Amino acid sequence: MKVFQKIILSVLLLLTLVVGFFSIEFVHGFSSAKQTSTVKKVDPKSVPTTLNVALIGSDARSKEENGRSDSLMVAQYDQKTQQAKLISIMRDSYVDIPGYGMDKINAAYSYGGIDLLNQTLKENFKFEAPYYASITFQDFIDCVNELFPDGVKIDAEKSLDLDGVYIKKGKQVMDGNTLLQYARFREDEEGDFGRIRR
Incomplete structure (x- = not known):
């Protein structure tokens, strides 16, 4: 029984020390944050009324690379009209990529990530997408x-065949890989237009 009591007392003492330490740190952090806090006033007219979010489907094969933007869409929400729009930018659109010259827009994300893609959007389409999902x-x-x-x-x-995945015309159930190939397919007369539609 004495050993059990010693264990309980040790645990309670340790718990008290930990709680005490974090309480002191919290109070210290809170008071220093309160003293150094500077809140800037924002002019409501300077806040943009539209919000753009780039939606990027990357062909990266690993987490270490950006890859090219195999699909690129921009979702826009207008706070004044409360309307949302979704535009698709064709991956083979030939544009001026800052610092790289003329190239397909899908290369911008590969060359410089979201920052370069944003510069490219601004230079060629006169808008930016400060937020993104990839x-x-x-x-x-x-x-x-x-x-x-x-x-x-x-x-x-229609029946489609891409990267060894054959899709028959008609109703069916697709897993992730089959659905990806279905969404990416552009080897017909519709090309990217059919792909965007799907």
Whole structure:
């Protein structure tokens, strides 16, 4: 019984010390933050009324690289009109990439990440997307398989074949990899237009 009591007392003492330490640190941090806090006044007219978010589907094969933006969309929300828009920028659009010259827009993300992509959007399309979300092919596959373990129902308008994945025309259920190939397909007369539509 004495050993058990010593263990309990030791644990309680340790717990008291830890709680005391964090309490002192919290009070110290709070008081110093209160003293050094400087809140800047913002003119409501200077706050942009539209919010742009770049949605990037990257062909990166690893987490260490940006990859090219295999698909690039910009979601825009106008706070005044409370309307949202979604535009798709074709990956093969030939634009001036700052510091790199003329190239396909999908190279901007690979060359310099979101910062260079934003400069490219600003220079060529006169808008910026200060916020972004990026997903790789594997992220897409994993996400679809996790959210829809039974697959996603699709009515394919035609038979397609891409990267060894054959998709028959008609209604079917697709897993993440099949759905990715379906979304990426552009080897027909519609090209990127069909891909954007899908």
